[in-house]
Amino acid sequence: MPKVIYNYNKCTGLADCADACPVEILEGSESGRWCKPVDDEVKNKAALDKYYKEVDPNDSSKLVIEFDLPECIECQACVASCSQGAIEIESD
């Protein structure tokens, strides 16, 4: 399953990655600070749970986080769009 890996130490939250994604599985967070898996509790429940439970803005060691996103087609458009080098895609 493809993994989307965000490094929130680098992410500025302007959502270029979300805009670039052809399958619309990324979005900005409510805080506007970071992007995350799109809010779809059916498709992305595990990833959303991980985002809300594990990301700790006060602990930089918890700001690199992998999300399993089965709908990702590994096109790398998000990676190319990110001027901060804050997102990677890995095949599992």
Ligand code: SF4
């Ligand atoms: S394009 Fe990069 S810096 Fe911008 S929100 Fe996405 S991951 Fe963060």
Ligand code: SF4
């Ligand atoms: S690799 Fe393509 S499909 Fe996967 S999250 Fe990035 S832009 Fe979307």
